[in-house]
Amino acid sequence: MSLTRLVFGRPLANQEQRERKIGAFEGVPAMGLDGLGSSSYGPEAALTVLIPAGAAGLAAIGWIMAPILFLLLILYISYRQTIRAYPSNGGAYTVSKENLGTNASLLAAAALMIDYVLNVAVGISAGVGALTSAVPLLHPYTLELCLAILALVTIVNLRGTLDAGRLFALPTYLFVASFLLLMMIGIYKTLSAGGHPAAVVAPPGLPAATEAVTLWLLLRSFAAGCTAMTGVEAVSNGVSAFREPGVKYGHRTLVVICGVLGTLLAGIAYLAHAYGIGAMDQTQDGYQSVLSQLTAAIVGRGVFYFVAIGSVLAVLCLSANTSFVDFPRLCRLVAQDSFLPRAFAFVGRRLVFSVGILYLAAAAGLLLVAFGGITDRLIPLFAIGAFLTFTLSQAGMVSHWRHVIASGTSGRERQKAHGSLVINAVGAVTTGTALAIIVIAKFIEGAWITIVVIPCVILLLRAIRGYYDELAVRLHNDRPLQLRRSKPPIVLVATEGWNRLTDKALGFALGLSPDVVAVHMTKEGEAEGDEEERSLREKWATDVEAPARALGLRPPRLVTLQAPYRRIHVPLLQFVEQTQVEHPSRTIAVLIPEVMKHRWWQHLLHTHRARRLRYALLRYGGSGLIVMNAPWHLEEPKIEEALVPEEVFLAAAGDKQPEPRKEAR
């Protein structure tokens, strides 16, 4: 078994696609880690903004979490509708394209693509940051740990979304179970203590207030807390990963993610207030996250504490997985519309879009290396993309329902669509408002970078599409096949002396055309080759011209070319051009015999003259020139060498079964 097989698994056939789809069980770990992980940093981010307001700030957490929970509910309901309306793929890109036009869809695509790349870098870096602050011994290896996790997530996703969903199920469900349990214990304790529970491990006291609770402070806290909602759109972008019926499994996954996330957000806000737990300054020694303080306050620092905090670390580290599931699927859709290179639409070895996965890994890896594994400065850039796509997606759905209403037949259908329209309209307005608040609140901190980068990405996508459009116009052929009884081509055979290669090539060339010219180039790199040329001419007269004349054929001419600057393709190109000028109505073909290399060391021992000639002729010879290669093998290859074991099996089966191909006539 080769290393590739061990790491990436066996190649999967097209017909296995159905079995590779996921259900809700795998869907939550595959797409939900980003959303669930948000619960650990969203409330913390909101509380961090409130630090200067002291205890009064903590008291305001309810005023901040309530609209966030309301927004989450709106998002849940409207994404539910989106998934039902676009069962094959309901991502913001598709919804905007169908309802708002190309510009809006490119805006959504650019925002999502940037967000997914940032999510990988920031997610892994946040997870590793939490890990190294728990185990300071690991601190010097921050970047290495980040890259190792990136490699793990990349490899698992190259194996397929199903593998990722299964492998990451354990930490995901461990996180969900332990924090739901924690919330229940905490709420029970709070209620039984009449709202003022005693902490098992007392949290550090809140700092004294240095600022009043102003509207601006609340808005900034809200903007920061909105990061808790990133990842909610993931399911809608990845519906195509689910098995049939995709709507059902998409809905199930969405309900689990939103339900757990909402419960945790509400619970954390309630309990933080009850236990008097605020955010701490990360730059100070003795920093503890809100979740760590809360867990210790409710259950103390026992086994449960370490299991729960361990699962938070795992979820944070692996939250990048959501991007790895959605980004390649988004890029595939964009590539199918010719806004990205076509390779993004290629189905890879394991039936996932490998190019997108690799591109995402490379982009995030570069960010991690550039920032040394500490990506705090990227966080302000983060939520904008998510809320931009929320808004576009909702607005698109509004337009969608208007079309349904306009074209709907039954009254009941129209009434239903009216209801949906209202929900999406509320969603569009609220997420749009949240977006405006986030942009204003985070503008100076770095949000302006996103606002600069998005148009650049859109311009790039448009430029790519422009190239493909131009190519399509140039390649388009609306006339039927043009046939004229043309003369056979003039065949030039590149020779290096009289040997079996030349023999085989001349034989083939004379079978194609009566006009064959053997073109001998002096040995590459040799300044003089007169001696060699003379002996070749003698051989030519006896071994080529004589037998050709005996058969009544016109013997092939022998032409010798000199390369004064030892660049053998130059005189050949000039000779081709001259022949074209002399015979404007004829096609010119150059036949290049080539010794094929089967082992790596043979590449060091041969001079690759044939390959370089071919490249130069194809690149500079013009569209009128045909380049022919006559391979010559020291050992004849077997076709099995080109096959993976599965294909060998298919080929063997094909001998007995009907032909695996269809023919027209």
Place this chain on the structure above:
Amino acid sequence: MSLTRLVFGRPLANQEQRERKIGAFEGVPAMGLDGLGSSSYGPEAALTVLIPAGAAGLAAIGWIMAPILFLLLILYISYRQTIRAYPSNGGAYTVSKENLGTNASLLAAAALMIDYVLNVAVGISAGVGALTSAVPLLHPYTLELCLAILALVTIVNLRGTLDAGRLFALPTYLFVASFLLLMMIGIYKTLSAGGHPAAVVAPPGLPAATEAVTLWLLLRSFAAGCTAMTGVEAVSNGVSAFREPGVKYGHRTLVVICGVLGTLLAGIAYLAHAYGIGAMDQTQDGYQSVLSQLTAAIVGRGVFYFVAIGSVLAVLCLSANTSFVDFPRLCRLVAQDSFLPRAFAFVGRRLVFSVGILYLAAAAGLLLVAFGGITDRLIPLFAIGAFLTFTLSQAGMVSHWRHVIASGTSGRERQKAHGSLVINAVGAVTTGTALAIIVIAKFIEGAWITIVVIPCVILLLRAIRGYYDELAVRLHNDRPLQLRRSKPPIVLVATEGWNRLTDKALGFALGLSPDVVAVHMTKEGEAEGDEEERSLREKWATDVEAPARALGLRPPRLVTLQAPYRRIHVPLLQFVEQTQVEHPSRTIAVLIPEVMKHRWWQHLLHTHRARRLRYALLRYGGSGLIVMNAPWHLEEPKIEEALVPEEVFLAAAGDKQPEPRKEAR
């Protein structure tokens, strides 16, 4: 002007070769830096071994330097003879090959190749070591400095030996002039002081003796001192670099190198003894080299001191140049005998053997990086190669003169040959003895590595020759051209849909053969392509089959291939194989239309399907398959794009002048 042109100079034409040859003025810097540089570390190495013997050891320096000078004289006379006897190339490889057989020549080649690589690494590292001990500020940049000097010497030599000779003439002649002057001043002062001159700057006292002067100590000191002679063989290996008459310029260069080296060695030994200067422990603080102590003692630490010591540094740093002149020329000879890859015999852009230069730079660079720029541990490996080639070269010349005597006609000629034989025999015996002493004295320090590596290199050279021999036998063709009136090939045209590429390719294919099959492969990476296939079949019937039938031609078949594992070359290879089985007497040709890319970013936007198909067909399709490429350009290329300015000029001149090529008939 492009960057390449600026750095490496304009390409040189074959006919400029004569003007690129060097004379003695450039010969001394080009080939002599290794030999001249030896004077700075040879005596120091001998004195270092004598440190434990204290003042008694210093007194013995005469006993060590005398046989070294005698050896140098023998080498001078015998290499003079060798150059005259082999005026085109008198290197140890050629002399051994002609007189002692292939095994001896490979031994010489292996020893020389290893020595040249070591010389580059050790020379540069020693020079930089001396520089950083003079300017401790530079110490942290040791490796960077080493690599920068390596890059400089590499680039200058890629520009040509003439450029290297001219550029490095200044430091070379400055070194020669300042040290000859220093010796004269020193000897004058010594003689006028009756043998006991007063030092301007007193050298540090000699350490107390801890060992007696034994024969073993003297032998070890002699073996260490013999490094002073490395580089003397350089001229004989590089005779082909000199302009005509090569013997004259070779002799002049040799006499300058040996004369200056001998004078310096004798002078240093005499003056070190007179001034009481011994070697110092390099690992101790305050270390000064023997040359530095001597210069300070004779003229003090004035301007002259800094000029002289500066020139030593430059000569040491640049001593690698000798390897860069000789190694590529040696490799070229070995490659012409098929013991090295053929690319080593290629004449590069500037009429030097660029592959050898680049290989040498890479090998030395790897050594420098592996040892962090401090290659002291490589020094014991060093002199063995030189003395092995000395001995082989002398022994070869003995055999040469015996042949001359056996076949010589005139008595005078035979008498002359007898004299030469005696000189070379003395040379062979003395250098052989020195080699034995060096191997014994340095065996444990590392000389054994050389003794292990040399046979491995020889085995590698023989294996390369074995491959080329096998290839020649397989390619050899002793029968005349085999012509049979064969049927035209079956042409398979790879299509991706009905477009201009397909149109052009089909037109060409139908001109070649009545048997044309269009092979459509479902879009790469797409699991299903049924829709697309149906529309293609419709177009095929109206746009291809109808016009072909109207002309009375057999319409080309359309075959669709499925790739269950999305590796499109696999079904095509299988189809080719099946066609071959069905038509064993016909040649199969596959025609691949290809959109050519002219700009780097186009490579990112295309999928390179044509290139990958071509590779797979050539690699696995067998010798019976012909692969044809039909290039298609978005903008037609101009042949001028492929030319360097000099070739454009030639092409323009060619329009008016007679054809630059010769034709047979």
